[in-house]
Each structure stands twice: as structure tokens, then as C-alpha cells.
Amino acid sequence: MPQEITCLIADDHEVVREGLRLSLSRAPHIRVVGEASDGSSAIALAERRRPNVVIMDVRMPGMDGLEATKILTEKVPSASVLIFTAYGERSLLGRGLESGAKGYILKEAPHQTLLRAIEKVANGEGYVDPALMPDFLTRDREDMLTVREREILQLLADGMSNADVAAKLFISQETVKSHVRHILAKLEADTRTHAVAIALREAIID
Template structure:
């Protein structure tokens, strides 16, 4: 079984230890590197193969926000999830614009954290439920009519794929749900992002929500 290789970046040693203990209970996840600041995390990511980085926001020298922007440029295949106690809209906005594929709070439960790592490794995006509503209301600021107009430019099949993206499904999960090849799903997602003017799946999910195309509940 191929393991998901994880980097932990947090300036608190005790917290890194706790996260590592949580993740080691998952047979398919391995913490292969740790860093005490963002600069160290970037250098490690440039030297070794990694799949997911869990990144704190407030760290000495190079903070997590700056680090995720550098990682997006230097290691674009790496999935970065912000793991923090700070859920302010400004942090969320900068993290997602910088290239993060997830934003979760440190009080997230152990199983939720494990599932989040798996989801982003498969190409999905994750948001802490506690900040999702605030993100929708304040981050993208897309009104219902504008979102509806954007979604109306999609084909029926593209709309089906967007619904799955809005539900947080990975490319592999979308492929199974819609009976498509995973490569075909990637092509659809890329096309949808272009039509909606979104540069990541999280923004596309918000457009889907604002357009009212997601199933109730």
C-alpha cells in the first residue's frame, strides 16, 4: 500500500508530536518530515518527495502564509492544508489565494484530520465546518445571480461534475460517481475552473453553493 507522505510545519514541538501521534494511527499516512517554521518547511519540500503539508499560520522567520505562496511556485504538486487556531476571513482569503487546498482548525477531531489528509491527497479540498459559512459569506462575495450566470455557461455534464466538486469529492470519487475515467474528470474540472474564472476547487465549490445547485443537506 502506497502511503501518503506528510510534512508537519508548526513552531510548537508538543503540537507536532500530537498531530504525528494522531496520523500514525492511519496505515496509509506517514509523517516523513517536520519543520518549526515556514522557511524550513519550504526547503524540506524542495528536497524530498511529499504529498501533503499541514502548515500552521503563525510561525517565526517565515510564516505559514508566505510559505504556502512559495510552495505553490516551487512545489506545485504538493497539497498544502492550513492547520491553525485562527479562522479569520483575512487568513482564509490569503491562504486560498496563495494556493492552499484546505483550511482546518486545530480543534478538528482525530478522524476528521485523517480524512482531511486523505481527501487533499486524492485531489479534493477541505474546509473546517466551523468556518465554511463565514467563508461563503465573506470570502468570495459572489451574489446568487452572478453565480447562476456563471453556472449557466456550463454544459449539463460539466454541471454534474461541478456539483460533485461542490460536495467535496476528489477526482477519483467523481469518476466512480459519474462513471468517467479519472483523466476525463481532470479535464472537466480544468475546463470548469476556466469557465467560472476560479483558480482552485474551493472557489468553484463556493460558486456552486451560491448558484443553489447543490443538493439540500
């Protein structure tokens, strides 16, 4: 029999935690050692119970799963975090990577996929749900800003107008507008201010 793996479940929906606990109870080598309904509780519980794996929901009240993952991986480096996400939240994959998570599993994943993911991350390996792989493979190409786009975003963050940016970079205002449109699309931002806020939060610019 494989070595025992201890798990902590962090999700704000009791029905989800219950379903996970039930699913994992069918695997003799996996033991659930705690449950948390928000990020702060997950960190506190992980510090006490020292689980091998933390199954972390992304959207929770108060501290979200990504912020909790960042802190948890610093405080309890022996615990591997498995991000437990809905398919509609796949745009958060990049942030999950940066937060220190070891793997990603969809809430819709079959039982065997969940077990494989837990075993992999418990072993220190990375794991990505097969259904999310296309997003991972295209992430760098589609989501990341080019050097020029980052440069323009930094100037916008410094308070420059399109005309100022155009003059500084020796390009036309139309070209600046085109770059700004691409930046908004890639960052899924509504306005320039929103794009700057996202870029600062994600440390794309400083």
C-alpha cells in the same frame, strides 16, 4: 488499504508537531516524512522529501505559513498544502485561498476530520473544516470591498484627502467618510494608512 500518503508537518510548537505526529501514526496509510518549525525550513524540507501533503501552521516566526505556502506551491507543485489554523485566525481564510492552499483544518478538529482533510487534499481536492464553512460562505459578501470602495481606497493610496476624493467622484465628504468607515471595518484596519497598506499587500489595489 488506501494508497500511502506522505505528510510534512510545519508548526513552530514542538508539542503541536508531536500531537499531530502521534495522531497520524494511528492511520496506517499516512506516513510523516518530516517536520519543520518555520516557513523557510518547510519549503527546504518539502523540496527534499516531496511529500503529498504539507500541514502548514499559519503563524510562525520568520516566514509565516501563508507566505511559505505561496512559495512552496510554486516550487513543489506536487505537494498539496493543508492550512492548520486556530479558530481565532479564521479572518486569514481569504489570504490562504490566494496563497494556493488546497484546504483548511482547525487545530481543534477531531482525528477523523483531520484524516479526511489529508485524504481529500492528497487527492487534489479542496477541503474546508465544517466549522469554518459559515466564514467561507459569507466571505465574499462581508469581506470583499465594493467597486466604489476599491476606487476610494486607490485614491487614498494616491495621497488624496477626503475632500479631494469627494470632488473627483462628485460625492459629498460625508459619503466618502462613510465609505472609509466601511473599508476600515472590512479590512480590520485601524487607520486609513493601515487600510492602504493591507490593500496593497493583498493586491486589492495597486
